[in-house]
Every structure is written in structure tokens, then in C-alpha cells.
Amino acid sequence: MALKYSRQRELIKNFLMGRRDHPTAEIVYKNVRQQNPNISLGTVYRNLTLLADRGEIQRLRLGDGTDHFDADISPHYHFICRECGCVQDLRMDAIDGILDGARQHFDGQIAGHITYFYGTCAQCSQGINS
Amino acid sequence: MALKYSRQRELIKNFLMGRRDHPTAEIVYKNVRQQNPNISLGTVYRNLTLLADRGEIQRLRLGDGTDHFDADISPHYHFICRECGCVQDLRMDAIDGILDGARQHFDGQIAGHITYFYGTCAQCSQGINS
DNA sequence: TTCCTTGCAAATCGTTTGCATAATG
């Protein structure tokens, strides 16, 4: 399917590229809306899904019930705070070596792994929130 | 909160202990129903949540949109098939060593990690399904 | 009798979808 330009999609992607906090669709919606008050939630979802499918952005499922999106598609890991729910990038070496261990006693084909970390972020650790 | 006995809860936990395929709430419901036709979906959800909160069972979020449950609470890893959606246990050594790398350049407190693997299960690889 | 549990139905939440219209190539 050939892709056609759309201002909405451009706004969405640009917004995402300017953030490091891995916003949810709802947050993308609220923000992009300030530049295009007519944009609908459905369009935001459609474009986020489309961009993720094309590999232009990353969809993060961190078990908190809502998807987060990241314009940084380079392989890296994430941390989610169990207190405030914030999501942060983690600077660390790739751990794809764990695939070897997983394949050891397994019959099927393991294509990859999903790994993310959880705990208490720096701000919450200091009791700034709460 | 003191816990009181309930036949429904017992049935649910027993069913789960007899399975290795990490069923969803819906599947638990359909099966337990055969022994107690009056049980409601809400009760199944309530008890699964309660048991998971008490650590008697494990709730698995593998990104397929629905939670799976596992009566085996010993630490182990999981694999989810992208073709048929089945979930299987993975025999492999613990990889908690990855926590060290994650903590290296991180300010907050990392309590743990969630890791699971995906790909094509043995059955689907052989084209048995499809 | 206390209070945890249940069944039922309605409600919630995040996300998707149908459809007629608008914009792009």
C-alpha cells in the first residue's frame, strides 16, 4: 500500500521525535491536538499503528495496560517505574546472548525476546512524588 | 484481609495446577464451568487476580492482549508463538545477571526484569497448523 | 453475626472499525 502524505501523521511523528518519555496514544493525542485541534483519537491510533508496522517508531508493551510509543527505533532497553509509571531508556549492552540459552532445550524457532526492567525511578526513590 | 474458603477458588486453582499451557481467564472460565455451571466470569477474574496478588499463581503478560495464568510460580521463562499464540515454558538458566548491566548507568532502583521469548513453536514450524 | 464471596449486569478502559467525506498523487 502506497503511503500518502498527511499532515496529521507528520505532526504525530514529529511530536514523538521530540520526546524521550515514551508517551501513550492518549498523550500524543492531547499534545498534537494543540497544533491541530481537529485531529481525532482514531487518527492518532491509526497512524501510530501504521508507523509502528512500517518500523518508523516502536510500540512498547510494558504490562501497564496501555501501549507506549518511541520514535527511537535503535535497539535499546526500557525501565518502567512501578510507582509513577514513567518509562525511561536504559543504557546497556545488548543481551541477545540470552537467546542461545533459550534455544538450548527448545524445539521451535525463537526469533527474539522482549525484555524490560521495573522498579522505582530516581525521582520516586527520593520521595519527590508520593 | 482474611481469606475464606470458596469452592470456586479451589476449582480455579486446581484447574490451573493441572495445566501447563498457561490458559487465559476465558479458558479457565469455560473449563471450571463444567464442574460448576453457575460460576461467573467475574468470579474467575476476581479469584485469578486474588491468587496472583497473593503469589499463589503467576499472571503472564505476553503482549498478545490477554493475560495468561500459570500455577507454576517457580522462576522460569516463557515462549509465545506468533503463529498460534500458544505459550510454552522454557527450560533455561536464570538470566538475572542482566540486572547488573541494567543498573550500571541507571539512577533509580531496578527491582527486576520481565523477559519472554517469541517465534514459531515446533508444531507451527512443521506447518501442522495453518 | 460478621464479613468475605458470589452471580449478574452494567461500567470502564484502551483500541479498533465502518462509513461518508476530504486530501493526496
Next chain:
DNA sequence: CATTATGCAAACGATTTGCAAGGAA
């Protein structure tokens, strides 16, 4: 013109919740 994208609202699937009635301690 052919096709893709949009806004809107309705539809969805999974899960939660309020409430009155039932069961355990």
C-alpha cells in the same frame, strides 16, 4: 481519477466494579 487518510461515532475485547444475596468462620 484512483486511492489513501480523516473525523466521528459506534463497536470491541478484556477486565473491573456495584450491589444485593449467599456462604464461611
